[in-house]
Amino acid sequence: MAYYGSIEAGGTKFVCAIADEELKIIERISLPTTLPEATLEQVFTFFDSYDLTALGVGSFGPIDVNRKSSTYGYITSTPKPGWRNIDLLGALKARYDIPIAWTTDVNAAAYGEMHLGAGKDTQSCIYLTVGTGVGGGAVVNGVVLQGFSHPEMGHISVQRYPNDTVESTCPYHDNCLEGLAAGPALEKRTGIKGQSLAFDHDVWAIEAFYLAQALMNYTLVLSPEKIILGGGVMKQAQLFPMIRESLKQQLGDYVALPPLEDYIVGCDLEDNSGTMGCLLLAKEQCA
Template structure:
């Protein structure tokens, strides 16, 4: 018996299959072009695996996650040409005819962290997974379930306290300006510095400012959801930056709640985002299959 994974992100789609023990057996990267061409390639890939019993699907957003909505499974408004108001889940189900789970790309990676901790015999039953890249996304797991009835958490749009050396920059979020995403995302750093984050030395003071804002997000996640662990991922997070975040967290939080050793509490992902998303989607597919099988019985 096999299960499948489909993760759509930035400019490509990762498709994979794995067994019931969540061992990845095969995977492929497909360019994200038009919906028609991309979906054709996805369907052709899965036609090679007749034993796939269910598929976990995760996607860039915004997507409709409310199962009671007539647009459940849709990609809503997106800057990606041709993908706005596209029925991703329904189209896949129409061609592949297997049960499918559906969630955000960040949620699938968060679930992958949760499942991987169980597979490693070190279960983390409650965690917050926050990614920092072109945007800021979050997936939060509590006792093995996603937090968020009407959608996934939008921690990227909290309004952090401004750094005293960063009172002029207005932020880049088209909705709120200086929300977390408007201050620390890749486009925000580009707007601040006039160059890509890749070109900026880790000794530049801007990374202390970014860490100050990210630390506030980890504090809010700590106070609201009380997770066992917070995972920070995405392209702007590295070993140097996460140390800065821990230092800011310690200073700003001032020991209000004991979260233990900060190196254990605030960590980078255990695997690449792609691998975690596959692990998460395969596990969600397996859960979907057995849930529907039990219900149908």
């Protein structure tokens, strides 16, 4: 029997899974992301029990996805303590002599949703997660999008909402999407954690404005067939109609879009998007 492995490597936790040839998950664990050596020791303990056929890895970033680069497979300029310039892919290859797919956590989630979730009737989609940070992945013509690097959709510049003067929570940019629309920005504006905010709080109009502006930019550049939104902030269901309406206003009538209820949707796989994407990518390594 073939066993496919998945590692969804997040800044907070590593989710590892094993699936069979039908991609039915046999076993899954969640490990806290501590320091690299300690975290990988637990990862190896989990996978060593199986005769792995291939492995798919979706990692927090930034990561190096350029196969011609001397640091291909590294987690690079992350602010996560202890993980800067760590050769994660190299450590996995040293342990397991098998094909290993390597991409970002959000690219893996986009791939999982396109094949098995909310985008399964498409060949192109964007997956955007909005939580502690903002990250996005894209699949174009059935292929995960990456070039010399990978998309960093959370750090595009956005115009400020009228009279919004809150300081950006991003240490790199004063006016990027993550700095103005991630969970910490919501808390900075209100003094209340996002999950505790009332559904009709005024701050949601600001949030919808920033997210719709970002989706407009992604739409104009990539023209995806579907945009899928996930992450903790997007558990606020009232945001979806607000984002759709704001997108309609900001885009004007410049381009025709599919019905917005079909174009901007939540994720079907919920917290499994990244895991299923990694498993799909692993299986494809053996095709």
